Amino acid sequence: MVEEALRGDRMIAMALLRPGWERGYDGRPDLFPLACVGIIEEEVRLPGGRFNIRLRGLARVEIRSFVQESPYRIASVRVLEDRNEEDGPVVEAEKKRLLTFCSGLLQEISGGAARPFAPDSGVPFAAAVNTLCQSLIMETGTKMELLGMDDVVERCRALVTLLEERWREIALIEADRSAPSGSDVH
Numbered sequence: 001m002v003e004e005a006l007r008g009d010r011m012i013a014m015a016l017l018r019p020g021w022e023r024g025y026d027g028r029p030d031l032f033p034l035a036c037v038g039i040i041e042e043e044v045r046l047p048g049g050r051f052n053i054r055l056r057g058l059a060r061v062e063i064r065s066f067v068q069e070s071p072y073r074i075a076s077v078r079v080l081e082d083r084n085e086e087d088g089p090v091v092e093a094e095k096k097r098l099l100t101f102c103s104g105l106l107q108e109i110s111g112g113a114a115r116p117f118a119p120d121s122g123v124p125f126a127a128a129v130n131t132l133c134q135s136l137i138m139e140t141g142t143k144m145e146l147l148g149m150d151d152v153v154e155r156c157r158a159l160v161t162l163l164e165e166r167w168r169e170i171a172l173i174e175a176d177r178s179a180p181s182g183s184d185v186h
Contacts, residue, residue, distance in 0.1 A: 001072040084153040085126035
C-alpha cells in the first residue's frame, strides 16, 4: 500500500481500528467510520518491506464504503469540512486560551523549575488543535468524538475541558501524595 502511494500522489488515509481489532487483524478488522487523509512527507524503508512514514494531515474524511478489500483496503470517502479554522476574533481568543493553558500545564508538570514555555502563536489554529487531539493519550472513543466535531472552535473548547479535567486529576493525586498520613497527625 505504501509502495503504491509513493509511486502515485503520496496520499494515504489512516483510520483507527475499533476495540477488539486484535481478533481480526489479519483479516478485515472493524474501523471507526472517520479517518484522516494525509500526504507522506517522509518515508524510511525498513527490512521486510515495512516503512516508517511521516504524514501531514490534509482532511478529515468519512468512510462510505470499500471499493477494494485486497491486498489492502481502498475506501470511497466523503471529505468533512471544518468550520472556524481560519483566523478571526473568536478563533484568536480560543487559540490564545489553548496555548496559554498548555503553557501553564507544561510549567506545572515541570514543577515550575523550567523556563516558561512560549507557545508559537504563528501555528495555524486548526493545526494546533488537531495536533494536540492526535498526540495526547486518551480513550479512542474520546478521540473519535473530537475528530467528529466539524467546528474547530468547538473541538478546541472540548479539548481544553479535557485538559482541565486531567490537570485537576493530577493536582488531586499530587495533593494526596504530599498530604501527611494519618499516623503523622498530632
